Amino acid sequence: MPPTCDLILPCRDEAAALRDLLPRIPAEYAVIVVDNGSRDATAEVALRLGARVVPEPAPGYGAAVHAGLLAATSDLVAVMDGDGSFDPAELGTLVADVAEGRADLAVGRRRPVTAGVWPWHARLGNALVLAWLRRRIGLAVHDIAPMRVVRRADLLALDVRDRRFGYPVELLQKATDAGWRVVERDVSYHPRAEGTRSKVSGSVRGTTRAARDFWRVLS
Numbered sequence: 148m149p150p151t152c153d154l155i156l157p158c159r160d161e162a163a164a165l166r167d168l169l170p171r172i173p174a175e176y177a178v179i180v181v182d183n184g185s186r187d188a189t190a191e192v193a194l195r196l197g198a199r200v201v202p203e204p205a206p207g208y209g210a211a212v213h214a215g216l217l218a219a220t221s222d223l224v225a226v227m228d229g230d231g232s233f234d235p236a237e238l239g240t241l242v243a244d245v246a247e248g249r250a251d252l253a254v255g256r257r258r259p260v261t262a263g264v265w266p267w268h269a270r271l272g273n274a275l276v277l278a279w280l281r282r283r284i285g286l287a288v289h290d291i292a293p294m295r296v297v298r299r300a301d302l303l304a305l306d307v308r309d310r311r312f313g314y315p316v317e318l319l320q321k322a323t324d325a326g327w328r329v330v331e332r333d334v335s336y337h338p339r340a341e342g343t344r345s346k347v348s349g350s351v352r353g354t355t356r357a358a359r360d361f362w363r364v365l366s
Contacts (some may be wrong), residue, residue: 148258150174150175150176151176151280152175152176152177152221152238152296153176153177153179153215153219153220153221153223153299154177154179154224154226154227154235155181155212155219155224155226155227156168156178156179156180156181156198156215156226156228157181157211157215157228157229158180158183158185158193158229159182159183159184159185159189159211160185160189161185161187161191161229161230161340162185162187162189162191162192162359163187163190163191163340164229164230164339164340165196165198166192166196167231167340168231168235168256169193169196169197170196171235172235173236173239175242175323176235176238177220177221178193178197178198179198179215179219180193180198180200180201180229181200181201181203181211181212182200182203182206183200183203183204183207183208183210183211184203184206184211193334196239197257199218201214201215203215206314207314208311208313208314209309209310209311209312209314212226212314213307213310213314216299216302216303219299222298222299223242223245223246223296223297223298224251224297224298224299224302225238225241225242225295225296226296227293228294230309230340231339231340232336232338232340232361233293233294233335234334234337237332237334237335238294238296240253240332241253241254241295241296242296244332245297249269249330249332250327250328250329251297251298251327251328251329252292252295252296252297252318252322252327252328252330253295253329253330253331253333254255254292254295254296254319254329254331255292255293255332255333256333256334257290257293257334258333258334258335260336261338261364267338273290275291276316279289280316280323284323286319286320286323287323287329287331288319288329288331289331290331291315292318292341295315295318301327305318305322306321
């Protein structure tokens with residue numbers, strides 16, 4: 148069966164994770180690995196395992212996601228972290244929500260599979276931002292959409308401009324303001340692949356930097 152959805156994996160130094168992750172991605176996804184300035188073999192591993200590699204030298208999560216979006220060709224696009232913390236098999240429900248007209252944006256809500264997967268500082272920052280958005284604009288979700296599915300043309304028209312960690316927050320804010328139907332589904336949240344480290348939740352400093360980007364978008 149030919150791919151029916153492009154899957155964008157923003158990556159920086161994720162070679163160790165991709166070796167296990169890419170073979171587990173179902174055939175209905177055409178994988179786009181956006182290499183966001185990796186110093187390891189991220190690009191080489193992705194190419195060897197059949198993914199399309201798009202280089203994006205400008206640093207930042209939003210820059211990587213936007214580069215993947217521009218490179219995508221399918222009507223439906225999915226975005227997922229490339230660190231091995233999510234199960235690509237769980238994307239199917241989100242894809243169906245959008246493809247079958249139940250949602251304009253389908254997002255995952257992380258449910259840790261074991262203690263310690265989601266550090267307290269990252270969880271707290273996420274909860275504060277989402278609580279503020281729920282009060283301010285009536286946002287209906289409880290996570291910042293680390294796994295999501297949307298129609299490519301709709302997302303481009305939404306004009307999300309942040310190119311750092313604030314990208315998903317701006318996306319949720321603009322989608323809510325635009326009246327999009329947003330569906331949230333529980334997704335399993337696993338430990339990152341061994342040999343990789345989160346740029347956000349891997350340290351208090353990383354979480355603080357991401358929180359600064361979040362609040363810049365909201366201000």
